[in-house]
Amino acid sequence: MKHLLIFALAAFLLFSCTPNKPEITGELKTWHKITLTFDGPESSEMTTPNPFTDYRLDVIFSKGDQNFVVPGYFAADGQAAFTSADSGNKWRVHFSPNAEGEWTYKVSFKKGAGIAVSKDEGESAKFMDGATGTFMVEKTDKSGRDLRAHGRLQYVGEHYQRFAETGQYFLKCGADAPENFLAYYEIDNTPNVGDRLKKWEDHAGDYNQDAEAFLWGPDKQKGKNLLGAINYLSSKGMNAFSFLTFNIDGDDRNVYPYLLKVSNEEYEKAANVKKNPKQWEELTIHDRFDVSKMDQWEQIFAYGEMKGMFLHFKTQENENDQKMDGGEVGPERKLYYRELIARYSHHLALNWNLGEEMTQTVQQVKDMAAYFAKNDPYKNLVVVHTFPEQHDKYYAPLVGENSELTGLSIQTNQPDFSRVHSAVNKWVKASAKAGKKWVVAVDEPGDAQHALITDEENPEHNDARINGLWGTFMAGGCGTEWYFGYKHPHSDLTCESWRSRDLFWDQCNIALDFFNENEIPVETMVNANELTSTENDYVFAKTGQVYLIYSKTGENIEINLPDVGYTATWFNPRNGKSLQITESTANEEIKLQCPTEQDWLLYLQK
Incomplete structure (x- = not known):
């Protein structure tokens, strides 16, 4: 009997010290999102220790001489997009493999105060720490516009990104507005400052059954109008849209990934006063994230990827670019970036825009670009955007090996788009001369008041087509995303219908089709x-x-x-x-x- 007790105790100790293996979900195919979900410590958004700062989950995925160090995140109950849960014991990592065959994984799970953004080794948090395993990956079976048929969009040292699977160079056209795209009424805990919360009702009829798996909420019925809008834009041949992920104290003030210290109603009252510092300094918890909201964002981005969409992440804007750490790359900013990378970097076509209408120092821009270059396992495109009159101030000291930037997001300021061609031409050539070619896009052509106005006001869009659309391509730019001026219907903040520019999307599609169908060798061409x-x-x-x-x-x-x-x-x-x-x-x-x-x-x- 004594020996049996000793054997049972030894077995228990052995089992309790064995790292937890993950549940592996998703289609095990190249370029698909493969998710590893671990049973880790029970936690919640507001508990101590803080699951966002005091644990660090990283998984190394390896095949041959390839190693991807992918950060993970606290996922509450693992179904937060549907349950709105704020607690649970699920911890998660997403990975999109670039090759067929056997992949191995090795898990690091550490704990300690502030360990998430620390260089310290940290203490083992047990559970899945040290777990290893393998899984087999087959070739993708996707086709058409689905980006999983094309592979990851990569920076390859040219003025255009290239798809890893097909080798095709990428030209883009799409919507730069509304910047508050994620201010949608069916996303958890999204306030309604300025009565700008969107319903996208004009796109209810554009909902397609292929979006069913990307809906959210307890009955999996939420998101139809917004996903319908994406389906509409894709049906017009467009391949990009942009959005802010942090606009506290900005123009809209309804989009952010953080938890609040107060109710939505209290926040709305304070945020109705623009440039009220209370929004960030007093009402927002800087190191706690809304798990269900960010999971619902992922549903939107995943559907966009399936519909062939490049995802333009605007990580901040002019009014709030010095909120985190006073503009430095400190613990607040690192934590924010880490959460974005962990949750969304696996998507196949995206850029990290360091800031819309940047006002930070050049050194701060360099530091932010360096953080993404070091910590994004997939090396997605890193760009910066600033005011038209400040191009020389920012872009000139960042070209070549002066920074980790790999592209630009250009804004111009003429209502007839007449400055677009010269601006693109200048920085395409300047970056090439400096020895590192930038991928240059015009993501806010025109001016703030007018830019791309509605079809009803201007059905021909001659200036936009000639000076903006073709002006970009003929200067060696990779493409355009179209801003909607604030003096017009369906503006940058109020747009709830991309159909308001339906005729112009046709002109954009004509341009894309010309270059793609004729296999124009843009990567070897110059203005x-x-x-x-x-x-x-x-x-x-x-x-x-x-x-x-x-x-x-x-x-x-x-x-x-x-x-x-x-x-x-x-x-x-x-x-x-x-x-x-x-x-x-x-x-x-x-x-x-x-x-x-x-x-x-x-x-x-x-």
Whole structure:
């Protein structure tokens, strides 16, 4: 009997010291989200020790010489998007593998005051600490617009990102508005400051059954209108949308991942006064996150990925960029970034925008970019955005090896979009000259008052098309996201219908289709306006092989080429139709008359 008791005790001790194995869910395929959920210590959003700061979960995923160190997070009951739970014993990591075959994982789970953002080794938190295991990954079976068919969008040292699976370079068009996209009435604990909480009712009819798995709430019925809006934008051929994840004390003030010290009603009362420092300093808990809200955000982003959408994370804005740690990369900012990375970095096409209309110091920008470069396991694109008159102040000292930035998010300030082309051209060339090519996008073309106005006000959108859309592409920019001016219906803060710009999305789709269907080698092309003497022409060229000449006004196109032997086509950027050219292109000096006195693209190729 004594021996049996000793054996039972030994077995108990052995079992209690054995690290917990995770539940592995998701489709075990390349580029898919694979989730490891662990049974860890019982905790809650407001308990001590703080589950967000005083535990650090990291999992190393390995295959061959590849190692991805992926941070994890406290997931309450593991179903918080549906149950709105704020407590539980589930701890979670997401991973999107880039190769077939056997992957191994090794778990590190540490505890200690502030350990989440500390360099200290920390003390073992037991449970899953030290757990190891393997799983097999098959090739993705997705197709079409689903990004899992294309692979991760990677920075590859060019002015364009490239999909890892297909090798195709990425051009984007989409919506930069509303910036308070996540201020949606069915997302947990989202206040209604300024009566700006959105319902997106105009897109109720755009809901598609393919979104069923991405709904949330106890009956899995919430989110239909918002997911319908994403489906609509995707159906128009667009492939990007943006959103703020932290706009406390900003223009909207309804979107943030944190818990409050007060009720939503008390917060709304204070936040109705813009630039009221109480919002952050007194009413917000800086180191506690709303688990169910962030889980519901993930439902939205996951559906966007399935519909082919690039996710533009605006991590802060002008009015609040010095709230966390006084602008420094201190414990508050590191914790915020860590939570974003842990929950969302696995998505296949995204950028981390360090700040909209940046006002921090150049050194602070460098430090923020360095944090993402070091801690994002997938090395997603890192960009910065600032006021139009401050491009030189920020961009010039950040080019090349001066920073870990890999791109720019440009804002301009002319209602006719006339500054877009020159701004893109300048920084594409400056970054190339500095030795590290930036991926340059124009994510706020136009001006704050007007920018892209509604179809009802301007159905042709000539300036937006000519100066903004094609002005970006013909300067070597990767694409545009469209801001909606605050003096117009469905503005940057009030938009609840992307259909308000339906006709312009068609023009954007025409441009994307031209580049993609003709397999234009954008990664090897440069702006070459100097080849033409016509002031109203853009030239984008790969010398001796491909020339795109865009006439903004339909005047004669005159261009001197280094050789002869090109086929020539007129392309109509308004309707996507092409016209074969019968005039001679057998000479180096080409003179051609546009078919009409409108904007046209001349496409010359060997």
